[in-house]
Amino acid sequence: MNLIVTTAQQTLPSIIQQAKDIADKLAVPFVPRNHYSLAALKEKYELNELIVVTTTGPIVHTPAGEYFFHLSMAELRIKNLLNGNHDHMVTAMGLMPDMSVLDCTLGLATDAIVASFVIGEKGMIIGLESSPVITLITSYGLQNFTLDSEPYITKALRRVKVENADYSDQLAALPDNSFDVVYFDPMFRDPILKSSNVNPIRTLANMQPVTPEAISQACRVAKQKVVVKEAAGSSEFARLGMNTTVGGKYSSINYGIIECKPKMAGGGQP
Template structure:
């Protein structure tokens, strides 16, 4: 994917410096914005994606729309938890303060933020993201985005740009309490304005039995997979315990691994 890094117009030296650093990290060419429109940059450099470093954060301009970090439903879900309501993901994970979670499919980090809020300061949430641009933008957002009340939960999440297939294989048995997957492949392309640019940037591969076996080895307590209710993936992967809201189209497959973490 041909990607260019630039800034907002009239960036100032701090934004230009940040853009140059990101260009070096990705790596991708940096283009000084000057008075050029994004469209002009796109045509001149034949770029599919332009990442603009702005005062509000990073924005990836893609053919499918703009992709930028925002906590999405995380704030509302956390508010509901505070008000004593259930969260199906939290229940499926059996999540409690102090637990460790490996979110193998970080995406925008919404589920990881909720997990980080529940596991709290003594807990640990690590988010893996295979797509470089998604890992960059979500990682940057989790470090810098200002929310109304859940900044601490964002800041505690460790982001790793890695493919779970390789990452899981390198982890000791039982090294996380919960290993979580929310893969892309079930989502229809035009389902929502947020998903369309994500789908273009994301790793769209399916969850395989081999990766699931590694997850079962790594999870001290549970492996949880988010899916659509009538998906055939649960049967395909041999998962029998499926939970979720009665009227929700989303549900969670659970594999109890029955071990405890190495550190327990």
């Protein structure tokens, strides 16, 4: 990985230690900040990206902007649900309290936080993310970000379990019927650049398309549904064998759904 970890110019010994730990975890160099500007560090080490550990958490500086953990639309979506409004993702997944969800493409965890809120304390949600840097930022935020005014949102964050893994490997290793819902939100084939909250992670993210094999494994692993988010009208839905899509009439996003049945031992259907 062509990356270094540093800190702000004036900082605490505990932050320097945290930066060293992050560098170790990512197997990249820790570079003391000293008097260097970030531009000077980028030039000196010929980098496109670097991580600056601050008192409010790690920040990745990418060519597309700064990337750090934030709630994005999760807070608004949860408040909308509490006000009795509809959330297309929640409807597509058929989410109810106590359900289990495997989010194969965790990213910034906005969708996972909304799902975590709906399935509640007795539900289970695991998010998979193949990019080590995105995993770092998202896990840090899920464990440390606190919304004092809305403790139920903080609790929803803490319940999302994160694994730095490729979903193809994980799905292949999971038993049948392991989760109620398996969810994919891949980097869109035709990105919606102007409105996308994923722009800052574009250079860090895994850009591979979802394969029919992954969908087939997901159908084996899911008891109820496999759901894929894509741009409305995308040919990805047909390519992945998804005939049912839901989404707002004027929304640029749709959710493709495959209904799954619980699998019986021996490979049959009940």
